[in-house]
Amino acid sequence: MTILERIQELARKKDKNLKEISLELGFSKNYLYSLKTQAPSSDKLAKIADYFKVSTDYLLGRTDDKTSLSPKEMTDIGQLADRMLDGLESENSVNFYGEPMSDEDKAALKAALLVALEMNKKRSKKD
Known part of the structure; x- marks a missing residue:
């Protein structure tokens, strides 16, 4: 699963679309869609992970454990x-x-x- 696919799945669970979440996070309205072809910066990745209460490793596909702790x-x-x-x-x-x-x-x-x-x-x- 790609970063975008994982974010889309998490967004569905919150009953929100990517545009809404992008704006809530202070990103441009299409930022999350851009992750289909671009990698996020580490600070934006951390902000997204915090929003969904998941690890950055989960978003990056390094683990399927959403709540792995440092x-x-x-x-x-x-x-x-x-x-x-x-x-x-x-x-x-x-x-x-x-x-x-x-x-x-x-x-x-x-x-x-x-x-x-x-x-x-x-x-x-x-x-």
Whole structure:
């Protein structure tokens, strides 16, 4: 899959077209379409990856894992929790040990994560 194809797939999941996303990112309206024949700069690639919450490696086709983390991110439990919260807030199905979670279970897990994050933020400020 090309960069453009991956971006198109991600855009469909957000129910947006490439022109809308280009403008939201501050690019020219046809910028994303230009990726059919041109490679993006590293800063624009990073901006696109951040927008879709995927890795640049995924966009470049180096991995099929959309959420691969850098070594720095792997050690930051806060970022992992943020990604979990994003997943819980999405409309997509969420599984827990292979079993689908109900909306009530998702809400309970989200509340627990938010409490834990807040406690850890307060503790880290005291240190």
